[in-house]
Amino acid sequence: MIDLDDIDRQILLALSRDATQSASALGRRFSLSQPATWRRIKRLQDAGIIAGRKLDLDKEKLGFGVTVFLGIKLATKGRVSLEDFERAVAAIPEVQTVEHVLGMYDYRLRVTARDISDFERVLRRRIMTLPGAGNVEANVLLSEERRPGPLGLPTGS
Structure with missing residues (x-):
């Protein structure tokens, strides 16, 4: 298990709400450069904390009510x-x-x-x-x- 700081937690929370956010957008939000944000995300992926990103489909709009x-x-x-x-x-x-x-x-x-x-x-x-x-x-x-x-x-x- 790796140690998470407040920025790591904020990045995880932001990605859990919207996994399509870019490292650049997240970096601007948390006052980090794009490469620094990307390295944090990569470290979280390598540690298995971010196991993937999923597509959330609207089942009702697809006809599954x-x-x-x-x-x-x-x-x-x-x-x-x-x-x-x-x-x-x-x-x-x-x-x-x-x-x-x-x-x-x-x-x-x-x-x-x-x-x-x-x-x-x-x-x-x-x-x-x-x-x-x-x-x-x-x-x-x-x-x-x-x-x-x-x-x-x-x-x-």
Whole structure:
């Protein structure tokens, strides 16, 4: 783990809000030269703190109006390997995230669909046929709030 100073934290917070910002723009914002800012970003990437930059698509504008979180309890843990379940669920394009969790369920999935009937089709034809799938609980996303940046970063700036 590397030591982060206040400028590093501010750069991380700024990039977590908008990863398209250039080193030049960030440098102007934090009173650094473009090369100095670029070196800081490169150091954070090399240390694995910045693992990548992602494109955030508006699912609704692409026609996907429903997001559902599924809790899945495997019915036959001993007979079906976790790898078989994970490999099968990864092949379902509507599944956005797969999280192996501890608690009431073994897995938590984030599923996007065009509408409720499209979600029902995905649930019946794909999710319920996964190897070892047992109990399934669905929670429909009503709204979502994004939190600014990763833990341990200042929220002001």
